[in-house]
Amino acid sequence: MDIPYTIKARPDTGVYNAKLGIWLFLASEVMLFGGLFSAYIFLRIGSAEWPGMINGQMYKSASEILNIPIGTFNTLVLISSSVTMVMSWASLMMKDFKKYRLYLGLTILLAFVFLIVKGFEYSEKFEHHFYPAKSTFLAIYFTLTGLHGLHVIGGIIVNAYFWGPGSKMWKTQPERFTNRIEIAGLYWHFVDIVWIFLFPTIYLL
Amino acid sequence: MAGSANIEEVKKHVRIYMIVFASLAFLTIVTVAIAYLHLPITWALIIALVIATIKGTLVASFFMHLVSEKKVIYSFLILTVVFLIALFILTISAFHDQAGGKLVP
Numbered sequence: 001m002d003i004p005y006t007i008k009a010r011p012d013t014g015v016y017n018a019k020l021g022i023w024l025f026l027a028s029e030v031m032l033f034g035g036l037f038s039a040y041i042f043l044r045i046g047s048a049e050w051p052g053m054i055n056g057q058m059y060k061s062a063s064e065i066l067n068i069p070i071g072t073f074n075t076l077v078l079i080s081s082s083v084t085m086v087m088s089w090a091s092l093m094m095k096d097f098k099k100y101r102l103y104l105g106l107t108i109l110l111a112f113v114f115l116i117v118k119g120f121e122y123s124e125k126f127e128h129h130f131y132p133a134k135s136t137f138l139a140i141y142f143t144l145t146g147l148h149g150l151h152v153i154g155g156i157i158v159n160a161y162f163w164g165p166g167s168k169m170w171k172t173q174p175e176r177f178t179n180r181i182e183i184a185g186l187y188w189h190f191v192d193i194v195w196i197f198l199f200p201t202i203y204l205l
Numbered sequence: 206m207a208g209s210a211n212i213e214e215v216k217k218h219v220r221i222y223m224i225v226f227a228s229l230a231f232l233t234i235v236t237v238a239i240a241y242l243h244l245p246i247t248w249a250l251i252i253a254l255v256i257a258t259i260k261g262t263l264v265a266s267f268f269m270h271l272v273s274e275k276k277v278i279y280s281f282l283i284l285t286v287v288f289l290i291a292l293f294i295l296t297i298s299a300f301h302d303q304a305g306g307k308l309v310p
Contacts, residue, residue, distance in 0.1 A: 089217050
């Protein structure tokens with residue numbers, strides 16, 4: 001059985017089905033992260049001091065706890081991965097499969113760099129006994145960045161599939177495969193946008 | 206999308222992607238630089254959110270192709286933004302209503 005509208009646009013929507021599907025999924029993701037962001041706003045406007053008391057010590061700014069240079073580095077890593085992701089799609093549009101694999105491979109690599117750096121950040125927090133249960137600030141920090149990290153892992157899994165076994169489709173249905181990469185890209189850029197808002201609001205303010 | 210665009214058109218897109226990349230990197234540095242100025246929180250918040258919104262819009266418009274997307278996608282996104290704003294308004298108004306705007310030490 002053929003799945004309809006994987007390449008051609010559906011006449012009533014004007015887009016192929018997967019594109020509508022991913023945008024609906026991303027809309028639900030906006031509400032997921034939006035709920036947590038609103039929780040963050042709620043907790044923050046209700047606090048006299050932010051981050052406040054942790055382990056008996058008063059912290060007056062997030063930069064006393066979080067490492068801004070590392071956060072900046074990770075922001076640049078994620079932005080770069082968005083560029084390599086869109087370049088992998090553009091390479092397929094230009095019928096260059098080798099470049100596609102190179103760019104998607106770089107995207108996966110950059111995603112790993114992001115996670116490794118985040119892992120170092122987390123372990124540094126744990127060394128100082130900064131756990132989620134220790135303060136409201138740490139709870140929302142770990143929840144937001146943790147959920148974002150899970151999304152990065154999800155992106156790695158999907159992209160790794162399209163880099164490896166899933167790329168066989170290029171030989172049989174190149175247009176459908178190109179659309180798949182566009183969809184994977186839409187998800188990946190969304191993960192980037194979430195970080196674009198997370199970084200300044202949690203690290204810098 | 207896959208079948209319609211020609212190679213020259215995609216090459217033009219690639220140039221735009223590079224400009225967007227440079228702009229995103231520049232705006233990231235600007236955000237961090239401004240954070241080190243230790244401006245009053247209201248101004249710091251406004252500037253940080255404005256820059257983040259510009260960056261997010263750049264990614265959504267060019268990398269996610271929203272500049273040339275179909276009407277159905279726009280209508281879903283407008284609905285999403287309406288719900289998101291409602292969520293923020295509800296949460297913030299709940300704080301002023303239930304907690305009476307009191308701060309927790």
